[in-house]
Amino acid sequence: MNLRKSALEENVWTLLVKSNIIFQKDFHLEFRTRYAINAIILFAVISLTAVSFSIGPMQLDPPIQSAMLWIIIFFSAMSGLAHIFVREEEQQTSDTLRLVAPPTAIFLGKWVFNVVLLFSLEIIVIPLYIALLNVDVQGMGAFLTIIILGSVGLASIGTIMAAIVAQASTRGALFAVLSFPLSIPVLRSAIQGTWTAIQGGGLADCLADIQLLFSFTVVILTSSIMLFEFIWRK
Amino acid sequence: MIRIEARDLQKQFNDRLIFSQINFSLQSGESLAITGPNGSGKTTLVRIISGLISPTSGQITYHINGRTYAPHEVYGVIGLVGPYLQLYLNLTAWENLEFFSRIRGVPVDKSRLKRLMAHFGLAGRELDLLKTFSSGMLQRMKYVVALIHQPEVLLVDEPTSNLDEEGSETVYQLLEEQQKDKILIVATNEPEEIRFGRKRVDVTGQK
Amino acid sequence: MKRDWWKWLLGIWMTVMILGAFLYTPVAKGLGQTTRVLYFHVPSAWVATLSFFISALYSIRYLQKQNIVYDIWAASSAQIGFMFTVLATVTGSIWAKEIWQSYWNWDPRETSIFVLLLIYAAYFALRSAIEEKNQKARLAAVYSILAFVTVPFLVFVIPRIYDSLHPDPLINPERKIKMDPRMLQVFLGSLFGFTVLFYWILRIKTEIEFLKLKLSKRM
Amino acid sequence: MRPKYIVGIGIILVFIAFAGLKLKQSFTPYVSLQEAKRTGGVVQVKGTRIPGSERYDYEKKVFIFEMKDTTGEVFKVVYHGVKPSNFEQAMEVVAIGAYRNGVFEANQLLIKCPSKYQAEESKGVQS
Numbered sequence: 001m002n003l004r005k006s007a008l009e010e011n012v013w014t015l016l017v018k019s020n021i022i023f024q025k026d027f028h029l030e031f032r033t034r035y036a037i038n039a040i041i042l043f044a045v046i047s048l049t050a051v052s053f054s055i056g057p058m059q060l061d062p063p064i065q066s067a068m069l070w071i072i073i074f075f076s077a078m079s080g081l082a083h084i085f086v087r088e089e090e091q092q093t094s095d096t097l098r099l100v101a102p103p104t105a106i107f108l109g110k111w112v113f114n115v116v117l118l119f120s121l122e123i124i125v126i127p128l129y130i131a132l133l134n135v136d137v138q139g140m141g142a143f144l145t146i147i148i149l150g151s152v153g154l155a156s157i158g159t160i161m162a163a164i165v166a167q168a169s170t171r172g173a174l175f176a177v178l179s180f181p182l183s184i185p186v187l188r189s190a191i192q193g194t195w196t197a198i199q200g201g202g203l204a205d206c207l208a209d210i211q212l213l214f215s216f217t218v219v220i221l222t223s224s225i226m227l228f229e230f231i232w233r234k
Numbered sequence: 235m236i237r238i239e240a241r242d243l244q245k246q247f248n249d250r251l252i253f254s255q256i257n258f259s260l261q262s263g264e265s266l267a268i269t270g271p272n273g274s275g276k277t278t279l280v281r282i283i284s285g286l287i288s289p290t291s292g293q294i295t296y297h298i299n300g301r302t303y304a305p306h307e308v309y310g311v312i313g314l315v316g317p318y319l320q321l322y323l324n325l326t327a328w329e330n331l332e333f334f335s336r337i338r339g340v341p342v343d344k345s346r347l348k349r350l351m352a353h354f355g356l357a358g359r360e361l362d363l364l365k366t367f368s369s370g371m372l373q374r375m376k377y378v379v380a381l382i383h384q385p386e387v388l389l390v391d392e393p394t395s396n397l398d399e400e401g402s403e404t405v406y407q408l409l410e411e412q413q414k415d416k417i418l419i420v421a422t423n424e425p426e427e428i429r430f431g432r433k434r435v436d437v438t439g440q441k
Numbered sequence: 442m443k444r445d446w447w448k449w450l451l452g453i454w455m456t457v458m459i460l461g462a463f464l465y466t467p468v469a470k471g472l473g474q475t476t477r478v479l480y481f482h483v484p485s486a487w488v489a490t491l492s493f494f495i496s497a498l499y500s501i502r503y504l505q506k507q508n509i510v511y512d513i514w515a516a517s518s519a520q521i522g523f524m525f526t527v528l529a530t531v532t533g534s535i536w537a538k539e540i541w542q543s544y545w546n547w548d549p550r551e552t553s554i555f556v557l558l559l560i561y562a563a564y565f566a567l568r569s570a571i572e573e574k575n576q577k578a579r580l581a582a583v584y585s586i587l588a589f590v591t592v593p594f595l596v597f598v599i600p601r602i603y604d605s606l607h608p609d610p611l612i613n614p615e616r617k618i619k620m621d622p623r624m625l626q627v628f629l630g631s632l633f634g635f636t637v638l639f640y641w642i643l644r645i646k647t648e649i650e651f652l653k654l655k656l657s658k659r660m
Numbered sequence: 661m662r663p664k665y666i667v668g669i670g671i672i673l674v675f676i677a678f679a680g681l682k683l684k685q686s687f688t689p690y691v692s693l694q695e696a697k698r699t700g701g702v703v704q705v706k707g708t709r710i711p712g713s714e715r716y717d718y719e720k721k722v723f724i725f726e727m728k729d730t731t732g733e734v735f736k737v738v739y740h741g742v743k744p745s746n747f748e749q750a751m752e753v754v755a756i757g758a759y760r761n762g763v764f765e766a767n768q769l770l771i772k773c774p775s776k777y778q779a780e781e782s783k784g785v786q787s
Contacts, residue, residue, distance in 0.1 A: 014339065021336045025322070032324050092320040095286055099309050099319070100337050160587065164580050168570040177566050181559040182587060184552075185594040215679035216594055219672050223590045226668040227583045230504050233306055234287040234576065248574050249657050288507075290575070472746065541770045542744055593676045 022109025040080035044125045052132035066194035078176040081158030085166035103229040114155040138200030149213040150190035160224040237261040242292035265418040267431020270438040276421040313385030323365040338383045369396040387417040461627040484635035485529035492522030497589035500582035512578035517646040523561040560588045696759040739766045
């Protein structure tokens, strides 16, 4: 019998190739409907304008500025990151996906998608934030590093929680409820780091925050990869 | 050579027993019909065999070339058509085929896929979004997708639901073909389709 | 009756500890009579952490064996842990008002216990949102393990990066126990008593759940 | 156990340990007095009290004392409230407030417990 060799084999390379295929598929679908991206960008822009509108010409203190930024990013993420798994569940394509791809590839593909989604949000929201709230970022290098690390951390938590929430009955509220406690280390370090960066701190000044964000993200990602198949396989 | 072995399969949802003591053994060249009235657990059994859900107790194993696998490890040799497996409606037929070929690790053979589409009466609709398809056309499309990787094990839940006579005829041909040297599992109540299973499992009495 | 001897012993033990806390131990420098909260606040926080740890361990066991019994242990331990977390939070908050002049100041350890509270709440919210028993057990187990993995970051990392008003931990970098011997006796005794008490409640809770399981199978 | 889990648990432990490593401490919620003067906003200043400097102004109902911040700078603190009962035993004091008109106006005082749970000396008056 000539079974296709690839049918029963899984190695790191095929996993990466397959996660890329999943990512492309999701990107393509998102591009067509723009559901998630619209949701998160609208949320972020509305809350930014609301804050800017209410403070008028006043300038907020750096700690409030940095907390504001991360609150906006966090809640925007909560409004859009779950979509990636909920969509598969709602359109009943999740079983189809279960039958064609290994769980790890699915998780990685969706994770990359969520990271890209948050980055696209930030490309639009960060300039708006700087302009609308009169933020004078003095340490741009550290600022961007913290933003990037923080978003990857949030996207990692968001992705694994989305996988859990997609199988529960009350999805919307539950997603934020589940994600928030686990996001606190990320939010806390990111807010501190952003604060330091706005006041002119360099990379060396927020080293402790960068260290925490980085190691936390690696730990969450590793445990997610280990645990995802227990969520995915019913 | 593939052999599927089911031993004492039992499934419960919370405390509701769906079925218990399902036993069968199937190997390449054999076929199985799963019968039972609506709501008796035919679909649950199909999902267990294909590895989509796990049984509450009992075991299902695949023996391939002398090695033993759990169902979820052999998704590469399984093809499944069922009402609960949807395709991506916001992608075109061709994009769906391309995605499922690539993720299965099968080279995207344009002419072969076109022939398959034509065989199921979908010629010329390759570039249309699936959400413009009728339910019958979607059912045909599911067969095309399930056959992309020439599965050694084909599971079909309600093979001809939504299909017209011509579509049913094509499907019957396919089932005939599959049971010659591969494994075919059909879940149905239509007498016309039960004949495709040389072995039978009735889930009704199994409580 | 005979195998229940330890429950009687625990009753006597805890009574002695309570009396000891109020009558035997001296008050600490600068803390006044509020010192006595120590013998109840710290053990509560300890049991809260311990039960969270046990819940995560049983969650791992569940994922390995897929046996609903492990889920019952994990969920019961979490429920009891939640109760002790509330106790630790409330006693700590009252104590803080007395000696730090504020109920709540987001001291790192206040932050940690608050996050633990949130994690437990989220765990129960998740459990109530899923109907099918095995699915509930599976997803709750995954959540519990993920939460457990983040705890080191909260309990150990944040308090070390950021300053705390809490006294140094009993086992400190200099490896010396800095506590009055009489206080230490009652403190350790209370810690032990609370731990056994937790075990007892856990046993009762799981037995109730097992009986419920048996009954539902009969019907 | 499958190698995947062994490798995974290894990575997790290594990175938890890495996060616990104390890199250069760059940030605490507490600032020096100089920082407080510069920003003028509400900040937390940590330091030690200067014994004997405290007095209570019954007219204005304020508690006044001097403290020394971590850089060694001595300054006057005006606290709008009653003197904390355990003030004398304080190892460290955190004053939350803003620097205005040459004094630090505190809305809140936090007293760090002694790091030893030692018995009260007998000569000390019980508060």
